[in-house]
Amino acid sequence: MHSSSSSSSRFAKPGERALLKHIRALAAETQKNALQLGIGDDCALLRLSKSEDLAVTTDLSIAGRHFRLQWHPPQSIGHRVLARGLSDLAAMGARPVAAFLSLGLPRDLVQNQRARERRRWVERLFDGFFALARAYKTPLAGGDLAESPIAIADIVLTGAVHRGKALLRSGARPGNLLYVTGSLGGSAAGLAALAQLGGRQNSPARSALPNPPRIPARLKAILTPHLYPQPRIAQGLWLARRSLASAAIDLSDGLSTDLSHLCEESGVAAQIDAAALPIHPAATLAQALHGGEDYELLFAAPPASRIPRRIAGIPVARIGRIVRRRPSAPQITLMTAHGPQPIIPGGWQHFA
Amino acid sequence: MHSSSSSSSRFAKPGERALLKHIRALAAETQKNALQLGIGDDCALLRLSKSEDLAVTTDLSIAGRHFRLQWHPPQSIGHRVLARGLSDLAAMGARPVAAFLSLGLPRDLVQNQRARERRRWVERLFDGFFALARAYKTPLAGGDLAESPIAIADIVLTGAVHRGKALLRSGARPGNLLYVTGSLGGSAAGLAALAQLGGRQNSPARSALPNPPRIPARLKAILTPHLYPQPRIAQGLWLARRSLASAAIDLSDGLSTDLSHLCEESGVAAQIDAAALPIHPAATLAQALHGGEDYELLFAAPPASRIPRRIAGIPVARIGRIVRRRPSAPQITLMTAHGPQPIIPGGWQHFA
Structure with a gap:
């Protein structure tokens, strides 16, 4: 999250400043060689070897369309947002270099937490995001954070691919x-099962926080692919x-x-x-x-x-x-x- | 706009497919050497010389927060979204290499047009975007397009900077x-003048399309910086x-x-x-x-x-x-x- 943008600084009331610091610390953990300069300046700086090209992809996820606050646990939303971008790199045969995440969130999702939950909704989103980022050695190198009436996440992934080795969509020939x-x-x-579960457990929300269903152990296996x-x-x-x-x-x-x-x-x-x-x-x-x-x-x-x-x-x-x-x-x-x-x-x- | 994402294809009803083609054609015009592969595959491919690093920045713009549909002409929104990203590159001393634009728009802004206007709202947004992209030799290399209840735009800019030459925020010393x-x-x-103008001309909207004020010639000079x-x-x-x-x-x-x-x-x-x-x-x-x-x-x-x-x-x-x-x-x-x-x-x- 670069601190230069008007959105992030408007967002960064005292409580949110702590969140930005938290994200920056987590992001620093994931950063490695190809990244010359991470969060904190106007741009991130990437360095590639001379035998590699940089693959870049962006994917926009919008609440109600790509995920539902009432169905998806925040950890899953963070995971899925990053997985979408990583999957585009996989399809090119690229090695992840760095991720950038632009996040627009309603204020309640950033500030509040329920008594029964140790961590705020947005922290749990980043738990899911960074668990996958660590598994695929993908540093978070920047992004933007803004208050928004609906939850949205735009993920940018950069990856390295050896020159002439990228997997393209255009090379298939008859007989292949x-x-x-x-x-x-x-x-x-899994989505169908999640929708049923969400429908059954739709207790009236007592706060502005979304209320994704508790997932019974027996359903974990069927829901995991989704x-x-x-x-x-x-x-x-x-x-x-x-x-x-x-x-x-x-x-x-x-x-x-x-x-x-x-x-x-x-x-x-x-x-x-x-x-x-x-x-x-x-x-x-x-x-x-x-x-x-x-x-x-x-x-x-x-x-x-x-x-x-x-x-x-x-x-x-x-x-x-x-x-x-x-x-x-x-x-x-x-x-x-x-x-x-x-x-x-x-x-x-x-x-x- | 890469055609792989679920969002873009859901968006791409027949009318929108034509829009995607239109954007792709405009984008192709702006593409040049550093870009090995543009819109149409899973990722764009960028190539840098071995003496340069890649600068990457992302900025999220949200309706009602960074622009207002009732105040800002769509050309200005397209221009401002790109200008925000280019300005981050300028602050690093980087030369633009490629832009990526993720756009979430309500359906009305994509489909409809007023009788008095030759082009649809979204086309006019891209008019403003590409006019600035051409002026600063910045190819649009990809992005994403999704239907969204509110208008949002996330801009990603990549730029090249000679190794060791990037302008950072961290080098200022006492005496400088x-x-x-x-x-x-x-x-x-300019924003204050625009708000006054928008307030005066707030005729009740007869369609779901936003109704930015007509800008009198005498106000052009004062509004232009904004x-x-x-x-x-x-x-x-x-x-x-x-x-x-x-x-x-x-x-x-x-x-x-x-x-x-x-x-x-x-x-x-x-x-x-x-x-x-x-x-x-x-x-x-x-x-x-x-x-x-x-x-x-x-x-x-x-x-x-x-x-x-x-x-x-x-x-x-x-x-x-x-x-x-x-x-x-x-x-x-x-x-x-x-x-x-x-x-x-x-x-x-x-x-x-």
């Missing part, structure tokens, strides 16, 4: 095979280092939508084998095809590329192939036991 | 002289190249607040000569001391540094000096004909 890491639909299934998704940094780095993939994208919007982006940028079409999809045990086929926020990697590779069954501990499934684009044919076709079916990107509504 | 570019208080004076501030990129580069300044900061929050940041980071105190302040002809002393958003550069330099009267066409005024910090003395003192007066950072309210 399609692969995906991990399993699909787990996040959508609340705490893991970006596939190690898998992206592995693929980029070996130049095995012709194209890659992360699954933030869902397989059907993200595959259509990859096909669009590569000028190709794709076939998916329904029987080969690694559907999460709690998810439906529709959730696996159209549910977003799994943050797995989808990639294409020539048949000659030897793709292992696991990369850095995560299973990899071959789910289909790239084909030539034809004006009369759908961009994505699902191959099933009952024959081929066209897939409409983001076709979630058709199934829900 | 204090300088400021341009004039002070013009933005606060609506269209110019970041001091050339002046920052000039100072950094010659290593003439010991510390620098941009005036986003107002002289009193930003000087206190500089003193804080340098561990010093400062004296300001009231008679030497380059007060904007339309502004008061209070506006010059505490009014924010002038986006001029404030810098310190050893007495031996020969600072010219103008840098790259903009006047430079010597306004005071850095002194030793003493526990009993105020951090900032205003030297007047009636003797010294302590200055409270952000003391705007005391004058208003």
